[in-house]
Amino acid sequence: MTKTTLRRRLRTLETRPPNAWRETGSNARPNLHGLLRYPAMMVPCMQGDIIDIILDHKSQPSCRILDPFVGSGTVMTEALIRDLDFTGVDINPLAALVCEAKVAIDAGADIEGAAQTVLSALRSDIYDAIDVEFPGINKWFDDESAVNFSRLRRAISQVEDKGARRVMWTVFAETVRLCSNSRTSTYKLHIRASGDHVDANQVLLTFDTNLRQSLMRVREYRELIGTRKTKRPLVRIICGDARKAPLKWNISDHQILVTSPPYGDNQTTIPYGQFSYLAMRWIPEDDFPSSDAKRLMANTNALDAVSLGGTVRGAEEKETAVRATSQHFDAFVREAERTDRKLAIRKVSSFIGDFADVLNHMRSSWAGTAHWVLTTGNRTAAGLTVPFDAICKDLVTKLGGKPITSLHRQLPNKRMPLRNSQGAMITTETTTVFEFS
Numbered sequence: 001m002t003k004t005t006l007r008r009r010l011r012t013l014e015t016r017p018p019n020a021w022r023e024t025g026s027n028a029r030p031n032l033h034g035l036l037r038y039p040a041m042m043v044p045c046m047q048g049d050i051i052d053i054i055l056d057h058k059s060q061p062s063c064r065i066l067d068p069f070v071g072s073g074t075v076m077t078e079a080l081i082r083d084l085d086f087t088g089v090d091i092n093p094l095a096a097l098v099c100e101a102k103v104a105i106d107a108g109a110d111i112e113g114a115a116q117t118v119l120s121a122l123r124s125d126i127y128d129a130i131d132v133e134f135p136g137i138n139k140w141f142d143d144e145s146a147v148n149f150s151r152l153r154r155a156i157s158q159v160e161d162k163g164a165r166r167v168m169w170t171v172f173a174e175t176v177r178l179c180s181n182s183r184t185s186t187y188k189l190h191i192r193a194s195g196d197h198v199d200a201n202q203v204l205l206t207f208d209t210n211l212r213q214s215l216m217r218v219r220e221y222r223e224l225i226g227t228r229k230t231k232r233p234l235v236r237i238i239c240g241d242a243r244k245a246p247l248k249w250n251i252s253d254h255q256i257l258v259t260s261p262p263y264g265d266n267q268t269t270i271p272y273g274q275f276s277y278l279a280m281r282w283i284p285e286d287d288f289p290s291s292d293a294k295r296l297m298a299n300t301n302a303l304d305a306v307s308l309g310g311t312v313r314g315a316e317e318k319e320t321a322v323r324a325t326s327q328h329f330d331a332f333v334r335e336a337e338r339t340d341r342k343l344a345i346r347k348v349s350s351f352i353g354d355f356a357d358v359l360n361h362m363r364s365s366w367a368g369t370a371h372w373v374l375t376t377g378n379r380t381a382a383g384l385t386v387p388f389d390a391i392c393k394d395l396v397t398k399l400g401g402k403p404i405t406s407l408h409r410q411l412p413n414k415r416m417p418l419r420n421s422q423g424a425m426i427t428t429e430t431t432t433v434f435e436f437s
């Protein structure tokens, strides 16, 4: 297929987006996509459709998919379904654990057996001990709930295979999300109203329901991939900072980078760290695919502070560097400087500077042919829209990428608790496809 055909096919998606991209609820997140409700997940079939078109076109016979902000592994799952080698990076140990759980499912780990081990251990556990201790545990878990979470923790710890155990921790994390005293309507840690606490009896029932649904999802996924005729795809999950993650490529690979970066710094957009904190405090440190998990769960802000834009230290230098590269960022700063919102500007500068470092690192790790697919949202800061989509275009173009098409998708507002500090909602996302030849 020629480049012109590739562009035409992508532009057809732009003018006539498939109905499936508008699905919401469980239809939108089939098989492994729905194991854990992670913030700001991508639309799986949309990314899959774009990958399929690029696969038809790529110049090299072999390729590797890369997602430097892999989150819960939406792109990874779409890559695995297509038998494609994959590298994913995320700074969040819970995200990396969930991805490793999905890899274990793909690799054929005995998940039904692990579920039986957990359920039978639960039946015989009559202890009332609370097995973890951390600051604020009594605020987020009533004693009776903590006893039940401890039973679940002991039961899961009995599963011998690490991959299968990580699947159980994923089910556990979803149970923590639903049953702790933190509201489910926001990703921030925010105490529920007193009449709204989940009854302690619900903990084990919710886990049981989640477990059964997860087993169905595992079966659905395994039916979908069937028996592989070729060898299993090679998957690498790196739990670390995308600005310096060690990436290795085969000289003959075509790189397909598909990702959705955060909308801005975690504190004023989505606090992935706060979202993950409670589950992380319950899961044994050794089960995280990260040597840094203990430090990153030290307090509710630790992970958010090391994520992109997590500190305003050095914001001025970052701002100067990016203004020289991106005319849209430069225009934003000039407009924003008319307001007195200095801290808001520094936060945006720090985030954009860190993000530019990720793009530079990704390109300097791979000089061959590539397609990059970036899904971004434009947040508000200092009372102004931050044109992140246009800034991305400037930055990638400077690195030698050529924008081919931009697809716009309306976000289903009801499920987007993405209020930023100014209270404005992010209502659309833009997916831009770039080509490096």
Ligand SMILES: C[S@@+](CC[C@H](N)C(=O)[O-])C[C@H]1O[C@@H](n2cnc3c(N)ncnc32)[C@H](O)[C@@H]1O
Pocket: 038, 039, 040, 041, 042, 068, 069, 070, 071, 072, 073, 074, 075, 089, 090, 091, 092, 095, 240, 241, 242, 243, 259, 260, 261, 262, 263, 272, 306, 307, 308
């Ligand atoms: C929009 S989410 C990705 C969601 C993912 N596409 C999905 O469907 O689940 C952005 C991710 O970037 C991660 N992140 C933030 N700063 C990072 C950094 N410096 N290095 C790597 N990942 C980072 C966050 O932890 C979060 O998981």
